[in-house]
Amino acid sequence: MNNPVMPKPHQILDIIRETNLEYTFRIETDMRPQHGQFFQLSLPRVGECPISVSNFGEGWMEFTIRSVGKVTDQLFSLQPGDELFVRGPYGKGWPIDELRGKHLVVVAGGTGVSPVRSLLNKCAAEPDFVKSVDLICGYKNEDCILFRPDLRRWAEKFRAIYTLDSQVCEGWETGLVTTHISKVPFDSFGDDYAVIIVGPPVMMHFCGLECKKLGIPDEKIWVSFERKMSCAVGKCGHCRIDETYVCLEGPVFNYTVAKDLLD
């Protein structure tokens, strides 16, 4: 019987140190997830945890992991050539057809940049995919900055605002991402745009309020949720909010749905 929770081994091709706490693991695989989907990473004898795909290409896939839990701590002791067990992909990713041909606004904070990274790379690589990209990307401080090479590349292709929450740093704005949303030229987009918000729960909450203040309709906004999960296939119950399972219907939700999902 094909067991949906049986993890499969994949060789680690590379480990990229993003910050002291965050590493990106590149594994060998032919799987092609949707942008914004996630996998269960599994270490035999340690456990499993849900991690979103932070990038993928021909024959490889990347996960950017913050060392904050039992499983993730153990992951950091792995070396290239070791095997990483994964199962997936799970959940619904970014709605590619809804975004195609529109002006895209992406507001991302901290590790929340991971789930939207492959999509931003697609936008950068395929100039015809969207009309324009406004990227607001925020980190707590200089030590928390992820994906520096991507940030440089994206700045050349997109209108980009990079900001640190409280630290003053050359080349970076200061202040929470929320404070920069009003700088996006929404007036010039007409009706033809979509907004992606992804980051810590508090950040997404206040970004949602800020968008409301700016008169952005809920249906134009897309968010990605992070929740505790044990199975990722709608059985374990940890990620449920009301009648919604984040692992099945999410992690990406339209804001019309997401705003009513009170845990």
Place this chain on the structure above:
Amino acid sequence: MGYRLSYPEADELFRKLSAEYEIYAPKLFEKQGRYSDTDIVRYDRVKRAEEIVWDRKSDFSAKEVVSPITQTIFYFTEDEYRESRTGAKKLLIFLRPCDINAFEHQDKIYLENGGIADVFYQRVRDRVRFVLMECTEGWDTCFCVSMGANRTNDYSAAVRRDENGLLFSVPDPELAPHFAGNREEPFEVRFIEQNDFTVEIPEIPNKDVLNKLKKHPMWQEFNDRCISCGSCTVACSTCTCFTTVDKIYDENAHAGERRRVAASCQVAGFDCMAGGHEFRTTAADRMRYRVLHKVHDYKARFGDFHMCVGCGRCSARCPKFISFPATINKMAAAIKEIVAAERQ
């Protein structure tokens, strides 16, 4: 037509059945209760008909036969995963109508939700046959009638216990030959039509009312009363949530197993993510989450019935005497209050 069996005859039947079936039923475990000198009734294998407990509601539900509190799902040796194995015999479970209806909800989650069937549940569930224990009186914590879970047609056999022994009806042709030759006697199963306690099942008209209900002061009471022990969810016949836990064997860190362990939304940390962020931080939040799942969220997702079957085990097991049916009635009142305020 049914079959009349004395206890010795039933024992002989059980003995014959055991070649093909493992028989599970509520069984008394002396001195294993929560308090000193108290007993407990829970599901286990029985060999003799007299082992079956009739005069008490089992403290724990029949779900444990199919999805135990803890079970090994994978074994590891170094970096190899091997799926755990399971038995081959069919399982005959003696249980009441509410418990059979509870399995319908277990099936929804484990076999249907997300279009994915859970292998570890299915491999046992496929072998299960139900023997309905006729239940016409119930107990003081029961409210199955209010929940519409007092009746069922989903059984291979039904059984009544009376002063003359056991009376079976056996609609399942697979099981019927085993009963042939016993004395025939008319038997029509009866179901309980009224419990001592009646529950008003609330209807939540929309998300707005739902979210107002979540913030209603009615939940605050549980910050003082509920100790977040999770006894209710362990005893619940419809709770399915679990967590996955890896264990390394003491003597050899290269070998171990992955276990599925029952998890409770009532225990702090159920929603805690790596990094420490938690959404429901109070006993009131967690109580509200459980109650709404049982009498709103589940039905909103799957349509037909509320998840709660009114078995009342949660109330019976609560060390703080929190009554689940009374809580549903309080919720019904709170919803009326919210809806009335909206109309004004």
